Amino acid sequence: MDSSKPETGSGRVVGILAFGGIVAAITQTLVVPLIGELPTLLDTSASNASWVITATLLAAAVMTPVAGRLGDMYGKKRMLLASLVPLILGSVVCALSSSVLPMIAGRGLQGMGMGVVPLGISLLRDVVPAEKLGTSIALMSASMGVGGALGLPFSAAIAQNASWRVLFWVVAALSLAVGTLIWFFVPTDRANTASGGFDLLGALGLGTALVCLLLAVSKGADWGWGSGTTLGLFAAAVVVLLAWGWWELRITDPLVDLRVTARPQVLTTNAASILVGFAMYAQSLVVPQLLQLPEATGYGLGESMLAMGLWMAPAGLMMMLISPVGAKLSAAKGPKVTLVVGALVIALGYGVSLPLISSGSPWGLLLVTIVGSSGVGFAYGAMPALIMGAVPQSETASANSFNTLMRSIGSSVSAAVIGVVLAQMTTKFGVYSLPSENGFRVAMLIGCGVGLAAAAVASLIPVRPVAEGQSDSDAMSDSAPETSAAKA
Template sequence: MSSSPASERRRPATGLVIAVLSICGTVVSLQQTLVVPLLPDFPAILHTTADNASWLVTVTLLVSAVATPIVSRLADMFGKRRMMLVALGSVVIGSLIPALLASLPAVLVGRGLQGVGASLIPVGISIMRDELPGEKVGGAVALMSATLGIGGAIGMPLAGVIYEHLSWHALFWVSVVFGVVMFVVVLAVVPESQVRTGGRFDVGGAVLLSVALAALMLGISKGGTWGWTSEATLGCFLLAVVVAAIWAPTQLRAGQPLVDLRTSARRPVLLTNIASILLGFAMFGNMLSTTQQMQMPKATGYGFGLSVTAAGLCMLPGGLSMVVFSPISAAITRRFGARTTLVVGALIMVVGYVGRVFMTDSILQVIIGASVISIGTAVGYAAMPTLIMRAVPITETASANGLNTLLRAVGTTTSSAALAALLSATTVQLGPVAVPTLDAFRHSFWLAAVAALAAAGVALALPRTMAAAPAVGAAAEHDRLPAGDHAEHVVTGRVVDAEGAALARAVVTAILPDGTHVDWGRTDEEGTYRLAIGEPGRHVLVVSADGYASRSLFWDVQGGTIQALDMLDRLSVRGTVRRDGEPVPDAPVALVKQSGEFHDSVTTDAEGRFCTDLPPSGRYVLTAIDPVHECSVSRAVVVGSASAVVDLDLTGTRDQAVVAGASSQALND
């Protein structure tokens, strides 16, 4: 697969691309909180119950959870701008339906389609990585990532103002207008990325993941209403666990999985995703508790009695502070590394929440505390895509960021359920209504602070290389994009064994002759890998596969296809069995782990030779048996990462030790 040379493509204005993508991210983030101020009124508007009306939020959450990993994977395969337009188109259609119709089913369908828009943010981040000059990527990604919080912060006051002065239909008409405008602008401004892998979409994996996610998110979001020990809630969680247990092995076997679990299990990716869940939990606690605290009646002794719109407006300073501090977070990353940025962001959130425990006397104090937490959110959120993109192949940036965005959503949903439970656990009767006490809010602040502190701890466990700034003159790992007129294109190749059979799950890494890392990829079941290459020319390809000796070679990468790479040297434990200097044919040779587990057994050939595949690293015992003379001999073998040659002599019984891949050494001591 190839593309036109980068030099033939005209780069759009950098600032314009950043502005367009960030506005798109804000528009789709608005959809998450668009109807929240209207929830008390929707039962009367739509002639339904309050429980049914709550599905207007739940359905958007469910669809966004399902759509984000699917759309992100499709973006890597078939085009990022194309899938961004699909997401925007879904927002437009989803907004148009409730703008024209006034029934609960119609509005539910519309809200579901609006949920597809959430997938736009990880796709937009990957477009920035592909299309912007390397020195601009960090700041742009920081701003795009922060739109997850910015949209939510300004969505509630905007919705309240529109509803009070116009109508509930106007909310959706505004989304239609913004969506159409941004659809046209994206077509005109944002180029289609040349980093596309093609291939087959994992339909089975998508279906299983969708079921598992829908069940999980439904159980979390409805657990408070249904009861956490109800059959419906427990059934959702059980279904999620069972389907996930079926889904995970399918992803490990798939050549082009929807979610590459092997990459996701790498320490930098895994820890960043765990931190994402915790930060998502802490972030949403601020948004949820602030508006509720502002709306509490003054009779509670701590509330301010604000309207929904006024309470929403109190969130605007926090939203604006996220815009201001996004470029500052990028500067921290350039100077100290993304790991440090994530730690700093999480600790700022801790400080903000601790402050909120004690700063409750005035609206200004609450706004200051909420704004500090928003600043920490902007700083922490900005670091996560950078950490993810450093650790995954370039051809998987959209899908990897999609998974990270999804896990943030899991954190926010869990936060909503947990805080709702806390606020309803400690209440005071105010006339006919039970309202949360101030201690209930303080408990929620402490819980969110603990989540943010845990995120900082997880970030500190990230590899130390992620804490250091890139060397002067070297491209940052997360950029991997030369500045100037050059962009990447995808080349493909195959890895085969000595007989020409495909080797699945081999890893191929491309390095420039000066040692600069370019990209890496894993082969599918047909032995095919894909690499994003900046400029055609000489590269060093490093190939590794389980059971084979690693190899590296210079290769002149031209066009879109690289000649098949042969893995000729299969790693093994081999040797010869002799007795009195003569080879012993048909002698059984067994390899057993020192802890007792059996690994393999073979039989010597006519010349007494044997060979078995190299087992996983560890200590083993190799035993040769002569059933005719009823004698045997055993040797201790320490297996490493290279083949071992072990000759066994049945004329003696003294054990000897062989260290695979190193010098032989007796282990008698």
């Protein structure tokens, strides 16, 4: 084991980094209770108000791989602290906003801070003892689910009982607390300044391609999937991505080392991550609607926003509880097995949902979310372990950030596909058109199918068996010989 890694206090480090992940996840779900009220609050149209969510998605997609690369170059702790600055600043801007443009700008700044989770996971490899690494990665990965689940009741409770601005002030204070704890209690990792310069053109190219792709995916339903704008954005994304790939292969110090990314273990893990991201997000689009739709529909449960959030919260806590189990499974059988199991459990959660959609009881949906989130807990802990087991230590943050981006793309595609299904399969309820029961069933079947596809792809990940007595850290070093050469 590396003598530079602390023998004591690692639990505190993991707790602080997980706390940072929870705050980042809360930030993403912060405005969900306000979606219906944003046009009135900001004196704008519903279409313009939707950019309050889209801006965060786009900024996070662009900045996450950039933060990862800078973390590898200048130190992950340093970039963690740097990522918290726009998160705090954006929260303050949103809290002071009275119109839509400042709110969009503030939410964009918040999105720039979403690199906290992949940076935190990567930092664990540098500062946590090898025997605790697997469990620590699993707990850190689960923090996103915990934050996402707790964010709904947290936001709904504050929005119903206080000014909506309090939401953003609370997040600003929490982010400041995370930064203070990291500054004083998280060890400083070794910067890799010898890795070359920052690939600015590569960052701009990837950012442009991602903005085009995610704009088309997230706004295609509003603009029309066959509209010139949507098709033009998809075409631009393809052209720019091809040009970006050519550039990244041509230069010495790329933003994303595509040769490392093309390694079979990394490539297949990232493919599975897209599918897991899709399957994970589909549930979060269906269950809250079923909980809140009127009982008169025959399948809605008529719950309030706050009650819906409380029914969803145990699922996030289950991710935290299941993550140590996943870490033990990874230690015994390897993270590939854990990822396959996780994807199968996600599919099982969707399968369980089919007879429970019209049960008339929120307990049935609670069971669905707990089973599905247990699968996500297994999968999210396994993916970073697979990535870090196949890349040099000098590229840990960059590779993890790229994997996080793959999951985000899967979630974005899921939102578009499930949104189309629920928009097309509707039923009349008075003067309103609401998603039909069959629409929700089809959405759940899609989630189940994608979960099974994720398990199939994960089963194809080519990993070398770890020799008996070899630690996870040793296995990672063996699979990344460049690291040892760099240290020599």
